Amino acid sequence: MTTLKQATGPAYTRIYSVGAARGENAVPNDDLIGPIDSSDEWIRQRTGIITRTRAVPETDAIDLSTAAAVEAIEKSGVAPSDIDVVIVATISNPKQTPSVSAIVADRVGANPAAAYDINAACAGYAYAVAQADALIRAGAATHALVIGAEKLSDVVDPTDRSISFLLGDGAGAVVIGPSDTPGISATVWGSDGSKADAVGMNHTLTEFRDGQAPWPTLRQEGPTVFRWAVWEMAKVAKQALEQAGIEASDLAAFIPHQANMRIIDEFAKQLKLPEATVIARDIETTGNTSAASIPLATHRLLQEHPELSGGLALQIGFGAGLVFGAQVVVLP
Numbered sequence: 001m002t003t004l005k006q007a008t009g010p011a012y013t014r015i016y017s018v019g020a021a022r023g024e025n026a027v028p029n030d031d032l033i034g035p036i037d038s039s040d041e042w043i044r045q046r047t048g049i050i051t052r053t054r055a056v057p058e059t060d061a062i063d064l065s066t067a068a069a070v071e072a073i074e075k076s077g078v079a080p081s082d083i084d085v086v087i088v089a090t091i092s093n094p095k096q097t098p099s100v101s102a103i104v105a106d107r108v109g110a111n112p113a114a115a116y117d118i119n120a121a122c123a124g125y126a127y128a129v130a131q132a133d134a135l136i137r138a139g140a141a142t143h144a145l146v147i148g149a150e151k152l153s154d155v156v157d158p159t160d161r162s163i164s165f166l167l168g169d170g171a172g173a174v175v176i177g178p179s180d181t182p183g184i185s186a187t188v189w190g191s192d193g194s195k196a197d198a199v200g201m202n203h204t205l206t207e208f209r210d211g212q213a214p215w216p217t218l219r220q221e222g223p224t225v226f227r228w229a230v231w232e233m234a235k236v237a238k239q240a241l242e243q244a245g246i247e248a249s250d251l252a253a254f255i256p257h258q259a260n261m262r263i264i265d266e267f268a269k270q271l272k273l274p275e276a277t278v279i280a281r282d283i284e285t286t287g288n289t290s291a292a293s294i295p296l297a298t299h300r301l302l303q304e305h306p307e308l309s310g311g312l313a314l315q316i317g318f319g320a321g322l323v324f325g326a327q328v329v330v331l332p
Helices: 040-047 061-076 100-108 121-137 205-209 222-244 261-270 290-304
Strands: 012-022 025-028 051-054 085-089 114-118 144-151 169-179 188-191 199-201 218-220 253-256 312-319 323-330
Touching (some): 012 061, 012 290, 012 323, 040 261, 051 169, 061 100, 061 144, 061 169, 085 100, 085 121, 100 114, 100 144, 114 121, 121 144, 121 188, 121 323, 144 290, 169 290, 188 222, 222 261, 222 312, 290 312
Parallel strands (some): 253 312
Antiparallel strands (some): 012 169, 025 051, 144 169, 199 218, 312 323
């Protein structure tokens, strides 16, 4: 009997570079408070957001993805034609199909790379990094382009007090490839579908089509999500440190999903992060961009703190599903 030939890849991978694209408009709290009968002070206290970036109507998640990808590829030193898999984490593809990833792969010159989208909401980027790392080490790919991209302003109800004022638009991209030393730790990931109603769309597209409901928009049960994020996700973050074989004191940076500044602060307390660890707080001026938030925050951190390059960062995403994913990475 003939044995099948099996592919094998390098022992380790790492992130080579990061690219970013944010929505063109900075939208301050004052622009949003009327319909939700709120105040700038209330939004700042509850979320830490001063302004958020939102794209113009003509810009979609595909455009944002492409812009971020072009920067990441240019900085990586990898030729676009050498990228053989493109993974886009998004919940805001303007169409059910085709994928954002196939269009982006073509636009950036990576055609005919394998291309697919994943829907894991705010954990999508961490999921995609886990997949790229595994695919490369298995020999199924050599270089991966991983993108987290969202245009959440398309699924916002301006009168909704639960989540609408949190959301922004943007995309963050990384190129991942072989490494001589470990650059991405084992991922701690999972889901809890029993809490599916805690965050998500309030209607289906078929209900909208049949005139039974308005256009689907995002909603959340704030207190439920806050408690889950603070208590359960702090445990996941600690597990990710254990999996990586490091202590919190070894971290140069902590890059959590930019969901809410209060959640980020509580995380830092529970992880007992030392003063020297730089904490990403991109939410203040970008807002919550779901799958894009971790790569966007990483891009900003490296711009503002170039000395973090080569240091260890713990990244953790969590959101609708409910789903979560965390890993430690070496910053490019």
